[in-house]
Amino acid sequence: MNNGTIRSTMLPYGQQWIEDDDIEAVVAALKSPMLTTGPKINEFEQAVASFVGAEYAVAFSNGTAALHGACYAAGITAGDEVITSAITFAASANCARYVGANVVFADIDGRTYNIDPSDVARKITARTKAIIPVDFTGQPCHIDEIVKLARQHQLVVIQDGAHSLGAKYKGEFVGTQADMTMFSFHPVKPVTTAEGGVIVTNDERYYERLKLFRTHGITTTPFAKEQGAWYYEMIDLGYNYRMTDLQAALGVSQLKKLTPFIKRRRELAALYTELLRDVPGVTAPFQSEESESGWHLYSIQIDAATVCKSRKQIFEEMRAANIGVHVHYIPVYWFPYYEQLGYNKGLCPVAEQWYDQALTLPLYPRMQEDDVREVVYRLRQALMDGSQLDKRHSEVHHT
Numbered sequence: 001m002n003n004g005t006i007r008s009t010m011l012p013y014g015q016q017w018i019e020d021d022d023i024e025a026v027v028a029a030l031k032s033p034m035l036t037t038g039p040k041i042n043e044f045e046q047a048v049a050s051f052v053g054a055e056y057a058v059a060f061s062n063g064t065a066a067l068h069g070a071c072y073a074a075g076i077t078a079g080d081e082v083i084t085s086a087i088t089f090a091a092s093a094n095c096a097r098y099v100g101a102n103v104v105f106a107d108i109d110g111r112t113y114n115i116d117p118s119d120v121a122r123k124i125t126a127r128t129k130a131i132i133p134v135d136f137t138g139q140p141c142h143i144d145e146i147v148k149l150a151r152q153h154q155l156v157v158i159q160d161g162a163h164s165l166g167a168k169y170k171g172e173f174v175g176t177q178a179d180m181t182m183f184s185f186h187p188v189k190p191v192t193t194a195e196g197g198v199i200v201t202n203d204e205r206y207y208e209r210l211k212l213f214r215t216h217g218i219t220t221t222p223f224a225k226e227q228g229a230w231y232y233e234m235i236d237l238g239y240n241y242r243m244t245d246l247q248a249a250l251g252v253s254q255l256k257k258l259t260p261f262i263k264r265r266r267e268l269a270a271l272y273t274e275l276l277r278d279v280p281g282v283t284a285p286f287q288s289e290e291s292e293s294g295w296h297l298y299s300i301q302i303d304a305a306t307v308c309k310s311r312k313q314i315f316e317e318m319r320a321a322n323i324g325v326h327v328h329y330i331p332v333y334w335f336p337y338y339e340q341l342g343y344n345k346g347l348c349p350v351a352e353q354w355y356d357q358a359l360t361l362p363l364y365p366r367m368q369e370d371d372v373r374e375v376v377y378r379l380r381q382a383l384m385d386g387s388q389l390d391k392r393h394s395e396v397h398h399t
């Protein structure tokens, strides 16, 4: 299947799959009277809620705005502490900063790479208000243990399910285990609205607060009768975080494909795992028996000592072969913004060691099996050169 020539275009690490029916759905919304906050928003919210089995869903302009809304709905304020994973996209932590809270980073579990409940337990203080666990790569976090801890300490759990729409935990879809769960609809995520986010919840109070926050803190319903139909009040400081009907129309169309997309991701991931089984120095992602991952990312570990080559070298060789490998994620507290707030290296040792060896391989539903074979072929090549190097090279490595 591969004659050694370099492919002509970069194989991305992730990519949307838009078909004619998706395009037609957006065009129909464009021709309708309502371009924003029209009937498609309700339809999309109901479709997401019913897919995961939740009572309520609130759509936002993006997943980060949705997390901000969830922090507001949970009543998190200045001085509170919020615990999240060291290995995640910055937004899982930033949302707590938006409402003035301090972020506490918990280390990851060395097998699943998800937030380690025992480290969460160690980091709970009298000021802790919420936990934001992340379903890293689409593999659900240890949510039962997190929720148990939260109940013991009266904390709110906001699950960052940006990667895990359609994934299952103990046989049930992610979305009803936490107090609120966020799904992102960015183009690389399981299904897309271009930009978009949704919070699902079973709690009516959170639902009401989420809707308030999404539209400037403005409410109309309680006053209409007394004051007149034009009347509204702004009862708190909210934002304009609304999703458009164009996006919601795309979302409704895309959601119909979530199940086949996830099925395809699982097939491709299984092929990777099979092909990587006998590659020395490579650890394929561990899959917990209690969950079924949605396989948003395929993240491997490369043992630099075994392969005698740095992750950076392997990354660059893969990129030179037009394989769009990536690294998800840099420990969030390493970023200058968080560093300036006083977080130091060494805070989460498991996460840091994991990060040094992490590499994301391309994975998305539209990929072909031959693409997977090509990625593994290129990876083997990149690793092989290394093992042929003089043994002495291995001594200058681990930094």
Ligand SMILES: *Cc1c(COP(=O)(O)O)cnc(C)c1O
Residues within 6 Å of the ligand: 062, 063, 064, 065, 088, 089, 091, 092, 134, 160, 162, 163, 184, 185, 186, 195, 196, 197
């Ligand atoms: C994508 C992502 C978000 C934010 O979603 P946007 O829709 O891009 O704002 C939050 N958390 C994680 C883990 C993500 O991957």
